[in-house]
Amino acid sequence: MPINALVDNTSLAPHVALVLFNAGTVRAAIEAHHILSMSDSPTTSRAASADALLLGMRGVPAPTHWLTLQDSNGFWQLGVTGNVVLSRLSTTVLFPLPPLLAARHASPALCGLARHNKTFLLLFDGSMLTPELATQP
Numbered sequence: 001m002p003i004n005a006l007v008d009n010t011s012l013a014p015h016v017a018l019v020l021f022n023a024g025t026v027r028a029a030i031e032a033h034h035i036l037s038m039s040d041s042p043t044t045s046r047a048a049s050a051d052a053l054l055l056g057m058r059g060v061p062a063p064t065h066w067l068t069l070q071d072s073n074g075f076w077q078l079g080v081t082g083n084v085v086l087s088r089l090s091t092t093v094l095f096p097l098p099p100l101l102a103a104r105h106a107s108p109a110l111c112g113l114a115r116h117n118k119t120f121l122l123l124f125d126g127s128m129l130t131p132e133l134a135t136q137p
Helices: 050-055 099-104 131-135
Strands: 004-007 015-023 026-031 037-039 047-049 065-071 074-090 094-096 110-116 119-124
Touching (some): 015 065, 026 050, 047 050, 047 131, 050 131, 074 110, 074 131
Parallel strands (some): 026 119, 047 074
Antiparallel strands (some): 015 026, 015 074, 037 065, 065 074
16 A cells, blocks of 8 residues: 655755654654555554554554554554655754653653644654553553
């Protein structure tokens, strides 16, 4: 299944390629270079849903797509819902976490926010993700 592509050519500022997806009720993103492939069903023995891994949510709808990443233990998959989009966002719309959010969020991989289509995306560092984090209290 192809990842839909959107390109922001409105600025001369540098751009960052991101894969956008849903995690719970929010829109989230990971830098595209961390995503190796996408499938409609899990193909690895190690997997976690984005809802559980990124937001600590349980009992949510089953993932509709599986993004393949790699960590020190090998390949694993992140189950996501909604439309998966490959997008290039200008660095001018990327922001660090506000201090209160930085002090209170649960995911060590949450690293920033991005303004996109009149809303905010949660930015996650793909190098800090591993499916085993979803099983920790």
